[in-house]
Amino acid sequence: xxxxxxxxxxxxxxxxxxxxxxxxxxxxxxxxxxxxxxxxxxxxxxxxxxxxxxxxxxxxxxxxxxxxxxxxxxxxxxxxxxxxxxxxxxxxxxxxxxxxxxxxxxxxxxxxxxxxxxxxxxxxxxxxxxxxxxxxxxxxxxxxxxxxxxxxxxxxxxxxxxxxxxxxxxxxxxxxxxxxxxxxxxxxxxxxxxxxxxxxxxxxxxxxxxxxxxxxxxxxxxxxxxxxxxxxxxxxxxxxxxxxxxxxxxxxxxxxxxxxxxxxxxx
Amino acid sequence: xxxxxxxxxxxxxxxxxxxxxxxxxxxxxxxxxxxxxxxxxxxxxxxxxxxxxxxxxxxxxxxxxxxxxxxxxxxxxxxxxxxxxxxxxxxxxxxxxxxxxxxxxxxxxxxxxxxxxxxxxxxxxxxxxxxxxxxxxxxxxxxxxxxxxxxxxxxxxxxxxxxxxxxxxxxxxxxxxxxxxxxxxxxxxxxxxxxxxxxxxxxxxxxxxxxxxxxxxxxxxxxxxxxxxxxxxxxxxxxxxxxxxxxxxxxxxxxxxxx
Numbered sequence: 001x002x003x004x005x006x007x008x009x010x011x012x013x014x015x016x017x018x019x020x021x022x023x024x025x026x027x028x029x030x031x032x033x034x035x036x037x038x039x040x041x042x043x044x045x046x047x048x049x050x051x052x053x054x055x056x057x058x059x060x061x062x063x064x065x066x067x068x069x070x071x072x073x074x075x076x077x078x079x080x081x082x083x084x085x086x087x088x089x090x091x092x093x094x095x096x097x098x099x100x101x102x103x104x105x106x107x108x109x110x111x112x113x114x115x116x117x118x119x120x121x122x123x124x125x126x127x128x129x130x131x132x133x134x135x136x137x138x139x140x141x142x143x144x145x146x147x148x149x150x151x152x153x154x155x156x157x158x159x160x161x162x163x164x165x166x167x168x169x170x171x172x173x174x175x176x177x178x179x180x181x182x183x184x185x186x187x188x189x190x191x192x193x194x195x196x197x198x199x200x201x202x203x204x205x206x207x208x209x210x211x212x213x214x215x216x217x218x219x220x221x222x223x224x225x226x227x228x229x230x231x232x233x234x235x236x237x238x239x240x241x242x243x244x245x246x247x248x249x250x251x252x253x254x255x256x257x258x259x260x261x262x263x264x265x266x267x
Numbered sequence: 268x269x270x271x272x273x274x275x276x277x278x279x280x281x282x283x284x285x286x287x288x289x290x291x292x293x294x295x296x297x298x299x300x301x302x303x304x305x306x307x308x309x310x311x312x313x314x315x316x317x318x319x320x321x322x323x324x325x326x327x328x329x330x331x332x333x334x335x336x337x338x339x340x341x342x343x344x345x346x347x348x349x350x351x352x353x354x355x356x357x358x359x360x361x362x363x364x365x366x367x368x369x370x371x372x373x374x375x376x377x378x379x380x381x382x383x384x385x386x387x388x389x390x391x392x393x394x395x396x397x398x399x400x401x402x403x404x405x406x407x408x409x410x411x412x413x414x415x416x417x418x419x420x421x422x423x424x425x426x427x428x429x430x431x432x433x434x435x436x437x438x439x440x441x442x443x444x445x446x447x448x449x450x451x452x453x454x455x456x457x458x459x460x461x462x463x464x465x466x467x468x469x470x471x472x473x474x475x476x477x478x479x480x481x482x483x484x485x486x487x488x489x490x491x492x493x494x495x496x497x498x499x500x501x502x503x504x505x506x507x508x509x510x511x512x513x514x515x516x517x518x519x520x521x522x523x524x525x526x
Contacts, residue, residue, distance in 0.1 A: 029353045151363040154353070161322045161342040162364060162408065208354045 009120045010230055012131045013244065016180075016187050016196065017222030019135035021204070022142055022215035023180050024197035024222075026173060028205070029153050033198050035072065038087040040181045040193035042068045042094020047115055047185075048101030051108055058130045058182050065178035068094065073174055095190075118189035118241030120230065127186050134183045138176050145169040150211055187226075188241040195245040200225060203252040206259035225251045274299050275338055275412045275444045280330035281320055283313070290316045292468040294330070298412060298444040303434070303458055306448045308465035314448045315345055317465065318416050321446070338412060341405030345416035345448070347397065349390040357392065357400050358385040364407040375403040379433060394421030398430055406437070413437070415447045431458070 027036050043065045050060020068090060075086050102108045102115065114122065123131075142149075148169040151159040160166045177197075184193045200222035201214070208214030228251070229244030236243070274297035283291040290313045298304045306314050319325045321332055322342060361372045376382045381399040384392060392400060398418055405413055418434065419427040435458040438445050447459075464470040 029350070147363075154355070154360065154363060155344060155347060157319070157324055158342060158344050158404075159363075160324055161340065161344075161414075205352060205354065210354055210356075210359055214354055 013226035021218030038091035044098025062182035341410030
């Protein structure tokens with residue numbers, strides 16, 4: 001029968017895919033892929049922080065990601081440097097400091113590979129609880145800000161002129177991404193977190209007719225990708241995080257080809 | 268400009284500077300119910316900044332904006348970047364305005380003559396269709412005042428006339444005030460009650476002439492010219508190259524007309 005750790009891995013990965021899809025749609029719509037990357041890279045510092053403070057690493061990562069997200073939002077308002085330059089500084093600076101901190105911390109160094117690329121087969125009941133509770137909170141939060149966030153994604157000034165709570169929705173969304181990054185790290189690692197945000201959402205675009213439809217499809221595509229990836233990783237004995245992302249990439253190209261077929265055949 | 272009835276919105280001595288540069292300087296204006304006010308001026312004159320101050324999106328550095336209590340404003344922004352990555356049809360775009368019924372959205376689209384685009388992708392609408400859909404979204408809030416920032420942008424001349432006619436019709440049927448921005452000094456809709464010429468400060472304001480005699484203009488628009496107006500007016504001052512106001516008669520300047 002299915003081994004316990006495999007079941008936990010599958011449940012964790014499904015939980016992540018269900019939240020990463022809808023949250024990732026806004027990453028794709030708002031062109032924030034690099035933002036997600038920067039957040040994830042700098043969050044590596046949170047692992048060392050969590051270890052040093054004796055708190056759960058997921059909590060450490062969530063806290064670091066939230067601080068970095070707020071920092072980036074604040075810095076972008078100042079506006080002397082371009083947004084992607086600032087993100088690049090925080091991403092690589094955070095990654096470098098995080099790697100140093102982990103290197104200096106006894107007891108973490110051996111696990112570096114797992115933090116960078118994830119180790120879904122090693123997640124425990126506690127991690128699973130983090131994923132489902134954290135992910136559930138993120139989905140609930142997204143549902144609450146869905147309307148103003150969508151309106152400001154289409155046109156921010158128009159949404160403001162209509163009296164929508166634009167600043168609040170933007171801030172809440174940054175926190176949501178931080179939460180998803182923290183939750184995703186165990187599964188795909190900091191270097192591949194953004195992949196689970198953007199690839200299923202991008203795959204869903206080809207088949208979606210409405211924003212809500214795209215969010216649901218992205219969650220579905222993500223679930224298919226993580227299950228395919230887990231199975232492949234198990235049978236091929238390949239690292240789980242990269243295999244999940246590879247599976248998502250294959251799903252993306254498959255939907256692109258399938259959705260392109262009808263128009264190609266009509267010609 | 269001064270009327271017994273209260274204005275819908277009024278600016279009193281509004282000034283705004285960005286990065287040390289004056290964008291708006293001592294602007295006074297007001298819009299009343301059923302009135303069309305057109306704001307014209309060259310690029311960089313501060314038209315859109317003034318609109319943003321009036322909408323409450325930017326606080327003025329000096330002066331104040333007075334709104335009729337409970338004023339509902341429908342806004343058509345100048346730029347609308349559309350991205351095909353967001354699957355959105357025109358009807359769903361209208362639904363972003365807030366909680367509206369499908370019936371009201373259909374009625375708004377019909378009112379602007381765009382009922383046929385409801386199910387079409389928002390990002391693929393033509394320039395004229397887009398402006399009509401934006402107008403429909405502005406109408407969904409049941410506005411007392413419409414603020415239209417270059418509502419004929421990206422529309423060919425025939426379409427521009429149709430859009431101006433539509434704005435005039437809406438003004439008449441809904442009895443709302445309209446504040447419209449145009450960067451085109453030559454084309455100002457004939458139905459405009461008041462034209463305000465802006466270049467950081469208000470250069471001049473008044474009623475537009477309804478007919479033009481300019482042969483080039485007639486040649487270009489033919490009979491359509493009668494439905495458009497060129498606003499012919501004299502300036503009592505001129506602008507030096509840097510934009511500062513000079514009294515007419517100073518060296519290097521001369522009285523001029525905008526045609």
